Amino acid sequence: MPSVESIAIKKRLLQEGFHAKWQSAESIRAYLESLPAYPALSFKRTGWQEDRYDDPDWGQVKVYRFGEQTDKKGTLVYYHGGAYIEEILPPHFSFAEALVSLTGLPVIVPNYPTVPAATADTLNRLLAGFYDFVHSQTDGPVHLIGDSAGAALALNAAKQGIASSREAATLTLLSPWVDVTTDNPRIEEEGLAELDVFLQPPGLGEVGRLFAGDLGVKHPLASPLFGSLAGLPRTLVLIGTADSLLPDARLLQDKLKREGVDSRYMEFADMMHAWPLFSMPEAEEARRLIRDFVCSAGSVSGAADTVPDSTAKGRHSESGGKP
Numbered sequence: 001m002p003s004v005e006s007i008a009i010k011k012r013l014l015q016e017g018f019h020a021k022w023q024s025a026e027s028i029r030a031y032l033e034s035l036p037a038y039p040a041l042s043f044k045r046t047g048w049q050e051d052r053y054d055d056p057d058w059g060q061v062k063v064y065r066f067g068e069q070t071d072k073k074g075t076l077v078y079y080h081g082g083a084y085i086e087e088i089l090p091p092h093f094s095f096a097e098a099l100v101s102l103t104g105l106p107v108i109v110p111n112y113p114t115v116p117a118a119t120a121d122t123l124n125r126l127l128a129g130f131y132d133f134v135h136s137q138t139d140g141p142v143h144l145i146g147d148s149a150g151a152a153l154a155l156n157a158a159k160q161g162i163a164s165s166r167e168a169a170t171l172t173l174l175s176p177w178v179d180v181t182t183d184n185p186r187i188e189e190e191g192l193a194e195l196d197v198f199l200q201p202p203g204l205g206e207v208g209r210l211f212a213g214d215l216g217v218k219h220p221l222a223s224p225l226f227g228s229l230a231g232l233p234r235t236l237v238l239i240g241t242a243d244s245l246l247p248d249a250r251l252l253q254d255k256l257k258r259e260g261v262d263s264r265y266m267e268f269a270d271m272m273h274a275w276p277l278f279s280m281p282e283a284e285e286a287r288r289l290i291r292d293f294v295c296s297a298g299s300v301s302g303a304a305d306t307v308p309d310s311t312a313k314g315r316h317s318e319s320g321g322k323p
Helices: 004-016 018-022 025-034 090-103 120-137 149-163 185-189 201-215 246-258 281-295
Strands: 049-055 059-066 075-079 107-110 142-147 170-174 234-240 263-268 304-307
Touching: 004 018, 004 281, 018 025, 018 201, 025 201, 049 120, 059 090, 059 120, 075 090, 075 120, 075 149, 090 107, 090 142, 090 281, 107 120, 120 149, 120 201, 142 149, 149 170, 170 281, 185 246, 234 246, 234 281, 246 263, 263 281
Parallel strands: 075 107, 075 142, 142 170, 170 234, 234 263, 263 304
Antiparallel strands: 049 059, 059 107
């Protein structure tokens, strides 16, 4: 059974109408127009250091660091979610702090440009340079972590690492948004939109189209599900069963296995989108899994699991079409 805390958070999100802005292309465009232009983040948080990455094309991008690099055990790079339209939010900072506490590794978080200023092409080129920047300043292995849209960015960063022979040590994908069309027929067939208190496919699809820009929504820089995954580092994928992105996460794991990636996939019963960022027992469990995955020196099996409730939906081997 889901925890009392997780039920309360879902109830609060429903009462606040959090997902209402995602109900249609029109509603999400109206919300997007209400947001301040990037960069707008002025958030100050105890213990964080503000740095910058100077991109030759974009200019200055703020980078936030937490934790001390005391040895060569490694560094976490966290790509925050927000559907490419939000800058770093307080839950992202809290989640990153928890990762530092659990792993003992410092974290770097880029406040990357957002839609409409950035597109898949410009943002991924910027973050490719940022990835090289991180490696130039970091001793030891680099561990990539991303949630939602940030998971897609982390995945593409891992591919950049392969291309530049600066491979990441691990890749952790939380509630990954890997197909910006968000039109998998399984979403409707499994009634996921009705369960999803966080996002809705129509609005996501509209933002995905804006983000893809001239590249098109099926381009791997916009939708990594449609690109090669071969050569990726050890990968952990965590997804909740009350998330509209669930069918595409299943497709992602299928493709990871087909292309020989050492991966582990886990579904959390009744969990909403990006639940590890919130204060609930299921989030604590997910964070411990991330800690064990990042800190483990052993290999990761390719098994797919459902956690922690036996009543959760299991893995489906034929979850939609094959990309």
